[in-house]
Amino acid sequence: MNHKIRIGTRGSKLALWQAYHVADLLKAKGLDSEIVIIETKGDKVLDVSIAKIGSKGVFTEELEDQLASGIIDIAVHSAKDMQSSLPEGFELIAFTEREKVNDIILSHQEDIDYKNPDKSLVLGTSSTRRVATLKHFYPHIKTVEVRGNLQTRIAKMESGICDALLLAYAGAHRMGYNEKIRHLLSLEEFTPAVGQGSVAIESSKGLNTEIRNQIIKACHHEETGWRLLAERAYLRVLEGGCSIPVFALAIIEGDMLKLKGGIVSLAGDKRIVEEVEGEKVKAETLGKKLADKVLNSGGDKILKEIKSTLNQ
Numbered sequence: 110m111n112h113k114i115r116i117g118t119r120g121s122k123l124a125l126w127q128a129y130h131v132a133d134l135l136k137a138k139g140l141d142s143e144i145v146i147i148e149t150k151g152d153k154v155l156d157v158s159i160a161k162i163g164s165k166g167v168f169t170e171e172l173e174d175q176l177a178s179g180i181i182d183i184a185v186h187s188a189k190d191m192q193s194s195l196p197e198g199f200e201l202i203a204f205t206e207r208e209k210v211n212d213i214i215l216s217h218q219e220d221i222d223y224k225n226p227d228k229s230l231v232l233g234t235s236s237t238r239r240v241a242t243l244k245h246f247y248p249h250i251k252t253v254e255v256r257g258n259l260q261t262r263i264a265k266m267e268s269g270i271c272d273a274l275l276l277a278y279a280g281a282h283r284m285g286y287n288e289k290i291r292h293l294l295s296l297e298e299f300t301p302a303v304g305q306g307s308v309a310i311e312s313s314k315g316l317n318t319e320i321r322n323q324i325i326k327a328c329h330h331e332e333t334g335w336r337l338l339a340e341r342a343y344l345r346v347l348e349g350g351c352s353i354p355v356f357a358l359a360i361i362e363g364d365m366l367k368l369k370g371g372i373v374s375l376a377g378d379k380r381i382v383e384e385v386e387g388e389k390v391k392a393e394t395l396g397k398k399l400a401d402k403v404l405n406s407g408g409d410k411i412l413k414e415i416k417s418t419l420n421q
């Protein structure tokens with residue numbers, strides 16, 4: 110079959126990088142594609158925090174409309190930005206090989222010392238997980254909300270609203286900012302968001318089976334797939350949109366999967382971390398098991414507290 114696979118994407122530089130990455134993976138298996146840029150609500154409202162406009166689908170709804178009408182065959186997203194449950198009729202069919210999952214501190218200044226409580230430091234971020242984690246481990250650090258794409262955030266930092274940005278390594282690396290990375294943060298403290306570092310491919314359930322299988326064969330990275338299956342099962346129970354500071358990271362060792370994750374209160378005073386381990390083929394069950402453990406050891410109270418704060 111000589112069908113040109115139409116890849117839908119948002120128009121930001123990072124989104125385009127991801128779309129071209131998928132196009133390259135397809136090309137390597139002899140599959141032709143073309144990129145279709147689609148503007149989403151999330152791209153238009155840059156001045157309001159995502160936590161406030163409601164995280165559900167602000168970056169995905171328009172793409173799903175185009176999937177449903179067959180204008181595009183697949184939509185490409187940062188796996189991290191994908192809701193844990195998709196609307197009826199859609200599915201994630203592939204996850205690309207994961208990039209380094211750490212968070213980083215990025216700055217134009219070279220001497221960023223985030224561990225010394227005697228040095229004042231203002232970090233820009235818009236992630237509740239990162240803000241809460243900073244409050245927990247580094248309460249002396251001040252934060253300011255910095256939104257927009259990476260280029261915008263860097264411009265804001267350089268204009269002086271903060272000393273440095275707290276970001277995902279994956280995005281900074283993909284946008285070519287490695288030389289501004291000052292610290293790679295530990296996975297124990299800054300356990301990443303579910304899915305961080307991988308690119309997810311979404312399709313309508315009605316996508317032609319042959320095309321679907323070709324895409325999976327070209328793009329899906331199996332180990333990443335197991336890891337994200339576990340992490341996303343955890344997220345689904347915690348109902349964590351990106352406004353809730355939950356985190357989880359799965360690793361694979363042979364046939365086994367280790368999943369570590371938890372939740373941190375918005376004020377940073379409470380942080381719960383639990384771990385589960387089992388066969389990787391039980392990824393989804395392990396994710397749910399982790400959720401039970403976290404909820405039962407006080408996560409339920411933190412979650413309730415966060416939800417009532419966000420609904421105010």
Ligand SMILES: NCc1[nH]cc(CCC(=O)O)c1CC(=O)O
Binds near residue numbers: 187275304
């Ligand atoms: N929330 C925005 C977002 N979505 C995906 C990435 C980076 C790439 C990735 O983690 O896959 C980022 C930027 C960031 O968190 O710094």
